[in-house]
Amino acid sequence: MSNQAKGMHGIWTSRWTFIMAATGSAVGLGNMWKFPYVAGSYGGGAFVLVYLVCILLIGVPVMMAEVLLGRQGRQSPINSMREAVAASDSPSGWRYIGWLGITAGLFILSFYAVIAGWALDYIVQMARGDLRGADGEMAAALFSNLTENPLRLILWQTIFLGLCVGVVAGGVKKGLGSAVEVLMPLLFVMLLGMLLYAILNGNFSAAWDFLFAVDFSSLTWRAVLEAMGLAFFTLSLGMGSIMAYGAYMPADASIGKTVLIVALFDSLVAIIAGLVIFSIVFSTTGIEPSAGPGLMFISLPVAFGNMPGGLLIGVVFFILVAIAAWSSAISLLEPAVAWLMEAKHIGRITANVVLASLAWALGLGTVFSFNIAADMTVAGFTFFDALDFLTANIMLPLGGLGIALFVGFVMKRELVSGQMSEMNGTAMGMWRLALCYLAPVAIASIFVMGIYDKFFL
Ligand code: PFF
Helix, strand or coil: CCHHHHCCCCCCCCHHHHHHHHHHHHCCHHHHHHHHHHHHHCCCHHHHHHHHHHHHHHHHHHHHHHHHHHHHHCCCHHHHHHHHHHHCCCCHHHHHHHHHHHHHHHHHHHHHHHHHHHHHHHHHHHHHCCCCCCCHHHHHHHHHHHHCCHHHHHHHHHHHHHHHHHHHHCHHHHHHHHHHHHHHHHHHHHHHHHHHHHHHHCCHHHHHHHHHCCCHHHCCHHHHHHHHHHHHHHCCCCCCHHHHHHCCCCCCCCHHHHHHHHHHHHHHHHHHHHHHHHHHHHHCCCCCCCCHHHHCCCHHHHHHHCCCCHHHHHHHHHHHHHHHHHHHHHHHHHHHHHHHHHHHCCCHHHHHHHHHHHHHHHHHHHHHHCCCCCCCCECCECHHHHHHHHHHHHHHHHHHHHHHHHHHHHCCHHHHHHHCCCCCHHHHHHHHHHHHHHHHHHHHHHHHHHHHHHHHC
16 A cells, blocks of 8 residues: 555645645744734844744754654554654654644644634724724723623634634545635735735834844843744644644655745745734834734734724734634644544544534633633633643643654654655755754753743743
């Protein structure tokens, strides 16, 4: 049986569909919401440079390893890992990487759906004109009205998860593949339209200087760690999504070149989103680039509410964010769905509904973290903070570290080189160097510093 035929879930129609799907997974709230505000908080240029270096030197090599593992196994991350571990005669503990990934994916999906729901709500608020002429205080009040209303949050969370179930139910080709083939080009067109608007109506030169004028004096050790963590999150690494998508990749596609294209698209979207958001934010006086998580839901709407045609552009912007979040969320659901189908021999639709319901129920913890349970904290964490911290700072780096070490040192060489046959010697040497040494050291430092920073500083 050929490796291509082994997968029970199907294969993407072409390499291009894989690129669109992986870009869809990578481009999400991490690019549109987190990157701009974190870059803003750390002073811009130098942070952006470190972030891009991390994507290239750590993200790309680890992503290649994940795709390789997926394509080698052609199953869900749990079973692909189990098979790779058995075929490499290595200790069975390595297979927990697959479990870790799928669990992290469901945890992230649970809170991702709630935040994506905010973007859906803002499409309506913008369309209704609620923010016309708004000032900072009014925008902040509108944001609290939303987050303090559990039923409204649950409504949007449910709608968002319903959209994800709808896509994943269609399967690899007709569901995920068809969706990303439409959504990704649409996302790029909308983003370029926003860029044009920002150049014409915003303060583009200030945004450019902010993102690209490098001043290393403002760069701290913590900022470097933050840049590494964000690079990881934005490329969807360490959680099984890219491994699951790799399982559906055509056998003849070059992993190295394909992953480089995905990383390039992902970085481009983050940079363009940053340019758009800061051009608009800088065009309105009195808004700080370091506004934090509220940058997108408070500062930006103020600017939209006061610019020519701003409300319409605001609708387009939040649709764009919702599409980006949607194409990421389906990649959080798919690995678990693939696993449940394999393990319990049940249909895709049943597996899909069961797991989305699980994410929905867990998501209620996040919903209540912003209102009725906002004061219920353990060690200063609300439920949402705890899940965010557990996934981003613990599960994700551990998964990425495990993958780098497993593919770098444990997996049988012929299995690795069998998937990388298109790579020349120099490229292979560089990849191994990054995967075996650079990435593990860097990831381990994020892990240790992340915990030290949170609990001991
Ligand atoms: N990469 C997505 C983002 O930047 O928003 C988030 C994400 C999706 C993380 C899928 C992990 C994942 F498996």
